[in-house]
Amino acid sequence: MNPETIVVIGAGLAAATLVRELRARGYDGVLRVIGDESALPYERPPLSKGFLQGADEVADFTVNTAAWYAENHVDLRLDTRAISIDRKHQHVVLADGTTIDYDALVLATGARSRLGGSEPMAGHDLPGVHLLRTLKDAQALKEQITDGTQVAVIGSGWIGMEVAASSRALGARVTVYSPDDLPLAKVFGERFGHHLLELHQRHGVDVRTGTRVQGIELVDRHLQVVSDAGSSRAEVVLLAIGAVPNVELAETAGLEVDRGVIVDASLRSSDSKILVIGDAAQAFNTRLRRQLQVEHWDNAIRQGKLAAATLLGADESYDWLPYFFTDQFDLGMEYVGDAKATDETVVRGTENEFVIFWLRERRITAAANVNIWDVNDTLRALVGREIDPARLADDSITLEEL
Ligand SMILES: Cc1cc2nc3c(=O)[nH]c(=O)nc-3n(C[C@H](O)[C@H](O)[C@H](O)COP(=O)(O)OP(=O)(O)OC[C@H]3O[C@@H](n4cnc5c(N)ncnc54)[C@H](O)[C@@H]3O)c2cc1C
Structure with missing residues (x-):
């Protein structure tokens, strides 16, 4: 391929790894990265763990320094949102109406927090109700959790359980609401689910399993979590009920989309000039022989590297097994x-x-x-x-x- 200008939409881990790898492999063309967050691309795992607990600083999990982008001539545009892709004219339209031309385009738009089922959960936008996807989200959450804060976590997935553990480490009183009988057992089996439940209970987390939350209300200036087991007061609520890949740009541009954007084993979409990487991609895995959409740190790094190989004409493919890690207590x-x-x-x-x-x-x-x-x-x-x-x-x- 070896395109003259490569444009990347999304400035997260996959994007930062991709541009690093392109320069490491000797690519000397024009590289532009468009990201709608303010921070330099960073790794998200510490947001629910070390950063929330005060052990990690932002610099510890920033992928490349500002100096690196400058020295490597990467045009990194933060606080900038791409709103559409014009495939015919090969350009990206930004929120301010300006356009950026590309020879090759990489979508690294990641995912966002899920707000509810078909409708957002009632009360998701009340003050004191948080989501956790971005550094800004984590900063807002961190500011509100101190010794004795009553924290309610809705959802017992990885992020919910990690925030529960981090909040306990900060001395908060924590309740986790889970519709399941055991946290994470649906994917990880009962043995692990029991282990996790007991671990949290041992550390003083009130895990309310088999409890479905209907919504969050503001009553007398206090938050109330309303569930099928009644209402409970909370000062801080985290809505952690999953993520939704950001595929709308691709969809509107007419690319093939399922949960993620459909790409082949080289990460090329149905338009061979557009690649998709990280959480937003649903790529053909040659080892498992099926399309796979993976929302993990390791995948974002590896697909960033693989996309660099594809863009430079190397014959590599998505052939590795998914990998994931967690830390709780x-x-x-x-x-x-x-x-x-x-x-x-x-x-x-x-x-x-x-x-x-x-x-x-x-x-x-x-x-x-x-x-x-x-x-x-x-x-x-x-x-x-x-x-x-x-x-x-x-x-x-x-x-x-x-
Ligand atoms: C709190 C938290 C904890 C996690 N912990 C773990 C863990 O312990 N282990 C693990 O394996 N994984 C973990 N993950 C998952 C991991 O962080 C993700 O898989 C990884 O960040 C995906 O990288 P990405 O580059 O695809 O997407 P992202 O990191 O989400 O980056 C995408 C970027 O694109 C931006 N963007 C989207 N649309 C546009 C647009 N139109 N214009 C401009 N910019 C746009 C987004 O705002 C974002 O900045 C965690 C995630 C979170 C949120």
């Missing part, structure tokens, strides 16, 4: 693979330090290491193999010996 977990909720699970290890394997027709579909470190690469190599479940569970056989 003293729990650290890494997951690699692509399990389904219906897969059988096998666990090895002790109460607090264990490995979970997921199996379908005796073949390992995924594995997670909980409070055990430096084994994820070994687990990655085991995914796809057929191994007797009894051996998987047998701790006297090392992971390497499997």
Whole structure:
């Protein structure tokens, strides 16, 4: 491909990794990045963990410094929103009406927080009700959580549970509302769900499982979370009920879109001049032989690098397994693979330090290491193999010996 001008819409982790990789591979054409946030592209995982707890500074998780963009001649336009793509004339239209021409365009628009089901949840826009997607969101949330603050977290997904843990670390009183019987068990199985529930309960989080929230109200200047189990007061509410990929630009431009924008194993969309990376992409994974939309840190980095390869004509493809990590209280977990909720699970290890394997027709579909470190690469190599479940569970056989 080797285009003269590459324009990237979205200035998040995938975009920042892409431009870094392009320059590292010797690309010397024009590079422009358009992002609607004010901060230099940063990594989001610390927003619900170290940054919220006060342990990490923004500079610690900023991908490239301002000096790097300047020295590498990357035209980074922050606080700038792209509003449409004109594929015929190959330009992007910005909110101020100006246009930017491209030879190749990369969409790295990420995702946004979900507000509700078909309708936004009642009260989502009340003062004191927060979402957590951006640094600005995290700063606003952090300002409101101190010792003794009553925090209500709606949703028991990764971000909800991480914020619950971080809020407890700050001394807040925390309630988590979950429609499920166990947090995250639908994807990660009951063993992990129980472990997570007990971990949070042990640290004083009031996890209200099987409780559906109808909305948030303001009563006598206090927030009330209204659920099918009644109403409870809160000073701060976090709405953490999932994310929605930002695909509207692609959709309006006539690209093929499902949950994410459909791209091939080289990350090219139905218009070969437009690539899509990160949370917004639904790419063909050659290893799993299906389209995959992944909202994880590792994926944004790897797809940023892969897009650079594609743009420069290298023959590389989306062939890796999804990887994910979380940190909550003293729990650290890494997951690699692509399990389904219906897969059988096998666990090895002790109460607090264990490995979970997921199996379908005796073949390992995924594995997670909980409070055990430096084994994820070994687990990655085991995914796809057929191994007797009894051996998987047998701790006297090392992971390497499997
Ligand atoms: C609080 C939080 C914690 C997380 N923790 C973990 C974790 O522990 N482990 C893990 O694996 N993953 C985690 N993730 C997920 C991970 O951060 C994402 O997968 C990753 O950020 C995706 O990168 P991206 O570049 O695709 O999108 P993003 O990082 O979302 O960046 C996209 C950027 O594009 C901008 N944009 C969108 N549309 C436009 C437009 N039209 N014009 C201009 N700019 C636009 C957006 O505002 C945003 O700045 C977490 C996410 C959040 C929010």
